[in-house]
Amino acid sequence: MEREKLPTMFSLAQSDPEQAIIPRADIPAQDLEQIDRIMAEFGRLRAVERRIMLRSQSYMKLNETDMRAIRQLISAKHAGEAVTPSLLARHLGVTTASVTKMIDRLEAGGHVIRKPHPTDRRSKQVEVSAETHLAAREQVGRHHAKRFDVARNLSSAERDVVIRFLAGTSDALQDSLDGNEPQATEPGK
Template structure:
């Protein structure tokens, strides 16, 4: 590879890293406005986002899963779940296969509030990426997946 090719490659990598940084900043600002709209803190919103993601995947979520995902203690997780349950955002239920465990589900109220606040942004994101080819979207997905794994290898 020539020096010019290396320089062009470095420029392209730096441009992408800047775009990832800018995306992270935009996501943080969106999360900030959503937490105010739902009257909750960032950790509460992150727990709801985890529940929504896992619900989409058809995966049950336990309090231990939430603690690991958020990297908080089990005591803090209990406090978090108590707060979300009191606000009618979650319900705790017996685990379907492990009688000792519990699972956490979103309430219809929380799901409706989350999507009420997020739907405008989701529509805007769909419109923003709608003009890209399938190949470009697959490449972007690979880039974002690789970047997420690099940021959070656990």
């Protein structure tokens, strides 16, 4: 199977040629090549994940928000947690009215089931249907299992490095979203 060509849009030379965002004059060329390769592999991973998600959405005839809801319902089911429409709305970052419409549509399509809440008589809970749970496992789960295989084949020390890198990347990106980073300056200033 032929591998997809690595995206070049993540290359520092192409995305920041003037070094306005990332000054790098003091970084050895070999280090820059490795960093560019990491960024390109991140881009390739995101592209493959997007294709998997689009294929799964198409197969299940669901949109992205529907798929996020289904994933949340599956996770909650595995954890033994009851999910109410309001909890689902908070998780998805949408209004309860939007979630109600979505649940109506998903229920009509056989993807979810409304049931009485186990501890709150006034409330309903939403569960994923057995058929949709199975379809999601077959469409998405088997792809995620491939990640597990890759991680399992790393040494403990290698996994520690990957964990540190991914956690650090997530933290840095979250900080940039929250505005908790210093402003970039022009090179030499």
